[in-house]
Amino acid sequence: MSYITRKTVLYILYNFLVVTEIRSSPTISSNEYRLQSVDTNKAIKNSVYVINSLPKNSHSLHAHCFNKVKDVGFFTLRNSGEYFNWSFVLESGQSEECICGFQVLDIEDTEILYTGELVHYCETKDGYNCVWSVKKDGFYISNTFPPKKLTKIYDADWP
Helix, strand or coil: CCHHHHHHHHHHHHHHHHHHHHHHCCCCCCCCCCCCCCCCCCCEEEEEEEEECCCCCCCCEEEEEEECCCEEEEEEECCCCCEEEEEEEECCCCCCCEEEEEEECCEEEEEEEECCCCHHHCEECCEEEEEEEEECCEEEEECCCCCCCCEEEEECCCC
16 A cells, blocks of 8 residues: 555544544543633644654655644655644634654654644743654654754654
């Protein structure tokens, strides 16, 4: 199965699971998985960055990112230091989850890059800035671009 076909299947499966979860889950009474502004008229600004931090002369990092509403796109980061990013705004009470599938050669990994459980790593004075560095041994997060202090969230073993 080709890279694009696998990611398309993953995208369809994700949307099915989200719809199933919404239909079968009880009402959420806490804000544990929601991002909310204290000021009910204020929108929350959000940005997600993905940086190729693999060693120099590594193979290209391929990514396909999406959320439950939008396919953010396919990206190829050929060199260490290359990155892509996207931004979105959440109104008070809205929540979001962004997923990316990654591939280097024949090794694949899929991770959640933006969700209510991760935003405390991304908080800034103006909103949320989730900056991901993909390194040989895993996925690291920061709230500054370029990243300063990195925290490892997910393990990986890239070639």
